[in-house]
Each structure stands twice: as C-alpha cells, then as structure tokens.
Amino acid sequence: GENVEQHPSTLSVQEGDSAVIKCTYSDSASNYFPWYKQELGKGPQLIIDIRSNVGEKKDQRIAVTLNKTAKHFSLHITETQPEDSAVYFCAALRTGTASKLTFGTGTRLQVTL
C-alpha cells in the first residue's frame, strides 16, 4: 500500500518568512495530493491540492509543487502570518479506485511575531 512521509514534524518561522513542508510517497500510481490545515480544536480543512498532470499550483500565498519522478511534493507558504499557525497534513491517493487517502504524520507550524 501507499506510504507517505512528511518532514519536518515541527517548524517555527518568523512572521513574513516563508515555510516549506515536504512529503514523499511510495506508490507511483498515486495521482492526487491534497494538503490539509488543522487548527487547534477543529477538523482538518482542505487548503490546496494537486493532481499528477501538473507540476505546480498556486493559490494566493500558498503553493504546492509535485515531482512525479522523485515521488515528492511540497507545500510552500509565503509571507507567513500568525493565523497560519496550525498542523499541516499531506496525503496521497490513486483516484477512481477503492484505495484510501493516506496521510503524512503532520507538521506543526508556528509563526512567531
């Protein structure tokens, strides 16, 4: 089955700096890679996703890149703000099959003033 590794487990940046979280996956057939943000006391929220037919996707201050050859994908947050502080999870899936979304272990991002 799919295995997703996520690094780092914790990340502290100063407000305004950029943050990068990296994930690797094992199943070359995976074609859908979402990222979730979980704030304290809340459920995970889908913030951005990328499919295997593109290499990069951007939505305002967040972007995701995908390298299919190396089987890794990354989340980039620019101009970080205190409200970006949360736990971020990456995941991988092969769509259209009975396979389930496999999650990374999470990254706790702390944006300091």
Added chain:
Amino acid sequence: SAVISQKPSRDICQRGTSLTIQCQVDSQVTMMFWYRQQPGQSLTLIATANQGSEATYESGFVIDKFPISRPNLTFSTLTVSNMSPEDSSIYLCSVGQVNTGELFFGEGSRLTVL
C-alpha cells in the same frame, strides 16, 4: 463542499461505557468515512460507512468495538463501545468523492475516557 455536522463535539466518558457519535451532511454524498486521530497523531481510517449495508472496516478495527450505521445518504453514526482510556481521541466524520479524491471533514468529536 458539503457542510458536515458532528455531535457531540466533545464528551468525557467513564471506562466501560459506550458513546454514539452522529454525523449529518447537508447534501447527499456517496462516500462517508470515520477516522480516528489520537492525541498529537495523524488521521487513521476506521471504516467506510456504506448506505444500507455493513461498514467496511480497516485492519485493526472491528465491528464489535466500532459499530457503524448509515441509514441514508446524509447520516451516519459511529459507536465507541466498552471504552477504555486508550479510546481517548478525536473521531472525525468525512465525506468524499471516489473519482476526484476530494475529502472533507467535520469538526470532530473529542472523547476523553476516564
């Protein structure tokens, strides 16, 4: 995305008791799932809730411990039976699309077992 409502949002339970968590979605959805998130951990799939039939459980989870119902396309329940402190977790209902892969979560039910 669908609006997913879970209740209770949190509860403190005594060892040996059972608790049922409800999940209501504001639109008909094909796929409904239940996840567990232990303190400080990632999300682990418990089972797929199948409408009108028995749920499909993942390895390590059994129906006797986590009975699930899904009487229609918008509602499901998860029961945590004969609870022990090790069952203290966040239990999350989610809905998704097999074809697109998108998965959305409720706010979770935070259970503490004493």
